[in-house]
Amino acid sequence: AQKITQTQPGMFVQEKEAVTLDCTYDTSDPSYGLFWYKQPSSGEMIFLIYQGSYDQQNATEGRYSLNFQKARKSANLVISASQLGDSAMYFCAMREGIRQAGTALIFGKGTTLSVSS
Amino acid sequence: GAVVSQHPSWVICKSGTSVKIECRSLDFQATTMFWYRQFPKQSLMLMATSNEGSKATYEQGVEKDKFLINHASLTLSTLTVTSAHPEDSSFYICSARGLAGVSETQYFGPGTRLLVL
Numbered sequence: 546a547q548k549i550t551q552t553q554p555g556m557f558v559q560e561k562e563a564v565t566l567d568c569t570y571d572t573s574d575p576s577y578g579l580f581w582y583k584q585p586s587s588g589e590m591i592f593l594i595y596q597g598s599y600d601q602q603n604a605t606e607g608r609y610s611l612n613f614q615k616a617r618k619s620a621n622l623v624i625s626a627s628q629l630g631d632s633a634m635y636f637c638a639m640r641e642g643i644r645q646a647g648t649a650l651i652f653g654k655g656t657t658l659s660v661s662s
Numbered sequence: 663g664a665v666v667s668q669h670p671s672w673v674i675c676k677s678g679t680s681v682k683i684e685c686r687s688l689d690f691q692a693t694t695m696f697w698y699r700q701f702p703k704q705s706l707m708l709m710a711t712s713n714e715g716s717k718a719t720y721e722q723g724v725e726k727d728k729f730l731i732n733h734a735s736l737t738l739s740t741l742t743v744t745s746a747h748p749e750d751s752s753f754y755i756c757s758a759r760g761l762a763g764v765s766e767t768q769y770f771g772p773g774t775r776l777l778v779l
Contacts, residue, residue: 582770587772589773590755636706650696650757655705
């Protein structure tokens with residue numbers, strides 16, 4: 546079974562609008578972390594936002610917020626006021642056993658976001 | 663944020679040759695480094711986890727004799743693709759996690775594009 550599921554291969558949004566990128570996850574570990582990364586065409590992985598499984602509040606970082614619904618095992622990324630520069634591939638990722646040093650990030654298949662003017 | 667470098671950023675080689683990719687954490691000590699592989703328009707697939715001073719842990723299906731990983735110091739890990747073939751052409755990305763405390767964020771290098779002719 547997939548650990549991280551991103552059901553939207555592509556999303557289109559107009560500048561200044563908000564967009565939600567979906568992510569659901571599957572784990573039985575009570576201690577985990579959820580991450581979102583942006584990958585522009587250059588290939589670099591840009592860290593956007595992090596949510597820990599024990600965090601009581603939804604994470605926010607500037608225009609990015611994470612809608613964390615633990616019971617539903619979802620961690621959707623919300624980008625407010627989209628900009629042309631937001632056009633990129635977005636990956637949701639999870640790390641189980643967040644307190645352990647050696648565990649790796651596991652990625653979803655990604656969502657390509659296209660922002661138009 | 664922390665900086666991870668990779669070298670080279672691009673490499674083109676003939677089939678049968680070996681290629682070494684370096685991954686360095688520039689401003690922090692990385693006890694653990696991770697190597698990922700990404701095909702066009704696809705997700706990042708974890709190849710191996712590398713711990714300083716010990717043997718790397720490879721993911722299922724990844725040939726350890728094909729992809730040699732060395733993590734000789736807290737700031738350097740290398741991936742050597744031995745006897746490269748065209749099917750090894752891919753985007754290789756390393757990632758590192760810091761030493762102090764439990765840093766949730768995993769920092770990525772800019773990636774290395776390998777083309778085997």
